[in-house]
Amino acid sequence: MKAVLLVDDELGLVETLADFLQDAGYRVETAGSGRDGLAAMASTRPDLVMTDLMMPLMNGKEMITAMRLDPNLATVPVILTSAGRRQMVVPPGETFPEFSLFLRKPFSLELFMEAVRTLIGPGV
Numbered sequence: 001m002k003a004v005l006l007v008d009d010e011l012g013l014v015e016t017l018a019d020f021l022q023d024a025g026y027r028v029e030t031a032g033s034g035r036d037g038l039a040a041m042a043s044t045r046p047d048l049v050m051t052d053l054m055m056p057l058m059n060g061k062e063m064i065t066a067m068r069l070d071p072n073l074a075t076v077p078v079i080l081t082s083a084g085r086r087q088m089v090v091p092p093g094e095t096f097p098e099f100s101l102f103l104r105k106p107f108s109l110e111l112f113m114e115a116v117r118t119l120i121g122p123g124v
Contacts, residue, residue, distance in 0.1 A: 025123025034063030
């Protein structure tokens with residue numbers, strides 16, 4: 001069973017996405033900050049991480065940077081989310097850690113699930 005880690009401080013969004021992922025056969029863990037996300041990844045390496053950009057304690061950019069420096073997490077695909085447009089979140093020419101896909105909030109559940117399947121395949 002493939003594992004997805006959802007890192008976002010919007011509890012309602014996390015619960016909704018977790019329900020859809022679990023129904024599709026994925027194992028789901030959640031965290032409310034980048035720091036909590038890294039702690040979760042220290043015990044279990046996920047197949048995919050979805051993270052919001054703006055969070056307390058440690059934001060998504062800082063968490064992805066830490067992931068890319070860790071040999072065990074360096075290749076884990078990351079879906080970055082934000083309410084801002086991609087050009088505002090990652091201005092052209094600005095150094096930003098590698099992520100696999102950007103989804104602007106609010107996004108549809110269908111688009112999210114399609115992104116997950118594209119990046120890591122079906123849950124079971």
